[in-house]
Amino acid sequence: MTHHLPIAKFLEACTNRILLDVRSPGEFRQGHIPGAHSFPLFSDIERAEIGTLYKQKGKDSAMMRGLEIVGPKLALFVKEAKKLAGNKDMAVHCWRGGQRSQSMAWLFRQGGFDVVTLDGGYKAFRHHVLGTFELHRLNLIVLGGKTGTGKTKILHALQAQGEQVIDLEGLAHHKGSAFGHIGEPEQPTVEQFENDLFEKILELDPKRRIWIENESQSIGRVFVPQEFWLQMKKAPLFNVEVPFEKRIQNLVEDYACISNTALVEAFRRIERKLGGQHMKSALEALQLGDPATAAAIALKYYDKTYQFGLENNPSPEIKMLNFSTEMPEDIALACRQIADAQEVSPGNPVPL
Secondary structure, eight states, rough: OOOOOHHHHHHHHHHHHHEEEEEEEHHHHEEEOOTEEESSSHHHHHHHHHHHHHHHHOOHHHHHHHHHGGGGGHHHHHHHHHHTTTTTTTEEEEESHHHHHHHHHHHHHTTTEEEEETTTHHHHHHHHHHHHHHHHOOOOEEEOOOTTTTTHHHHHHHHHTEEEEOOOHHHHHHHHHHHHTTTOOOOOOOOHHHHHHHHHHHHHOOOSSEEOOOOOSSSTTTTOOOOOOOOHHOOOOEOOOOOOHHHHHHHHHHHSSHHHHHHHHHHHTTTHHOOOOHHHHOOOOOOOOHHHHHHHHHHHHHHHHHHHHHOOOSSEEEEEEEOOOOOOOHHHHHHHHHHHHHOTTOOOOOOO
């Protein structure tokens, strides 16, 4: 068996192996193959020291220093690998598929493991990820609607009903507005967001339709890859409308457990666009324990922004779907039926 694999075969092999990323912790935090375990050969400080030696004194000096650092750790590496891997075979990679991964692969083989390495390392993986966005054509349907419509809940309902879904906000750990970070874990790096999106795409059947929420290209601090974004803009748009009062209710439920301090900070981010008087009224409502009024004020800004985006949306097919219910399961079922029939014209309301 070949132990040095190209990216496609390496990823296939990883389905039955434990994947160890032997780059430094900082490199791993910047971006890694989803599912990989950080198993650094060098710490960030050690890697920086070796890199400086390489530049100043050459390869031999850097290699000798690397051996001095790694030598005392060899037995510990094998012990930790056995604890982590159990009876599983291994897949190992570094940045370019060079010394770090080859050295660790050799060590693990001496410890009794069957090990494969990645030809070209993590750099080859990143090239593969970006190429996938450019070449992979998906059967997307974009789910749109104003703030408070409950689009994410509808997406989850579609998934529960057997549909394929990509939850961009879930991958981004952000709801896409000035309030979007509240209650969410720390956002991934742009690089890691791309990696996670790539993994999600691989899980799906490209021949079947895939539902995705209408988003700006930026979601908080991350960005939807350009080629994927262009596919979203060319996809049909199902624009869901629910009554204004139900949208306020959704927002109050979503943010009911959030502290006023966090909400005030979020309002501050849109103060210039909201206007001084509206800002003052929103803050007073929050202080009086009236989140519904504050939500209604915020929607005045977000509705204008969304309407402008809708009027300039380049989608070749926009279906305007009006619902009297906010129940995500009912809306999801109706959207599925419409997608199956493909008989609803833009502007034709769907009563429920």
